[in-house]
Amino acid sequence: MIKGLYASSNGMPPMLVRMEVISNNLANINTTGYKKDEMFVEMLKDPGVAPPAGAGELGARLNVEKITDFGIGSLMQTSNPLDVALQGDGYFVVQTPRGERYTRNGNFTVALDGTLTTNDGYPVLGRNGRIKFPDLQLLAQENVVIKQTGEITIGKTEIDTLRVVECKDHTRLRKEGNSLFSIAPEDKGTIADMESPLVRQGFLEESNVDGIAEMIEMIEITRNFESNQKAIASQDATLEKAMEVGKF
Numbered sequence: 580m581i582k583g584l585y586a587s588s589n590g591m592p593p594m595l596v597r598m599e600v601i602s603n604n605l606a607n608i609n610t611t612g613y614k615k616d617e618m619f620v621e622m623l624k625d626p627g628v629a630p631p632a633g634a635g636e637l638g639a640r641l642n643v644e645k646i647t648d649f650g651i652g653s654l655m656q657t658s659n660p661l662d663v664a665l666q667g668d669g670y671f672v673v674q675t676p677r678g679e680r681y682t683r684n685g686n687f688t689v690a691l692d693g694t695l696t697t698n699d700g701y702p703v704l705g706r707n708g709r710i711k712f713p714d715l716q717l718l719a720q721e722n723v724v725i726k727q728t729g730e731i732t733i734g735k736t737e738i739d740t741l742r743v744v745e746c747k748d749h750t751r752l753r754k755e756g757n758s759l760f761s762i763a764p765e766d767k768g769t770i771a772d773m774e775s776p777l778v779r780q781g782f783l784e785e786s787n788v789d790g791i792a793e794m795i796e797m798i799e800i801t802r803n804f805e806s807n808q809k810a811i812a813s814q815d816a817t818l819e820k821a822m823e824v825g826k827f
Contacts, residue, residue, distance in 0.1 A: 591804060592643070597618045597800055615788045620644075661688060663725055663778050664683075664784045669743045671684075671703060681760045693711045694712075704742045748769045
């Protein structure tokens, strides 16, 4: 009876965490360049700690960890010359007050001073530093051309080349929100500039969230959580009756 209570109660916290993960994924289903999170549950046993009475092997501690799925999303055509997507591996590099950050979100715009920025106002970096258009009037008159290798030109004027990097170990990347990723200083060696990226102008990368799959899993988790609640209530009522019988 006690083991049944532990089995039901131990299974509920990971369900709550997974529900939070799914909710966040669904909330970002339309976020450009978003990478969905998944949950990993590991059962840990501490040999130095005795499990509660009646718990047996079910007294093991559950380690719940979120991991990021870096799978590539579909490319959506926008025909906006300042929208760019990476086909295959790679990340754009942007400058933030906290240092360089990496993103798959190529929804760029031009600031009033001619700097190419993200929608959050972070400058986009090229191989020569911040990318800046020197003549806004020329920008309004001529089409911006971004080649597959990342070179940016206006008419016959070459502006710069988008800086694109690759990460040798994606597990070192950490989410910061707004489709930005950071990496610890000691892991900088896993980041390297790409010589030949495949840049697609007029496209954006959609999130890699499968809305239908997430909704199905959410329904399953809800049902399982309710089943555990009912099981706990039933076992608690049975245990209470057993204790009443023992009083006579």
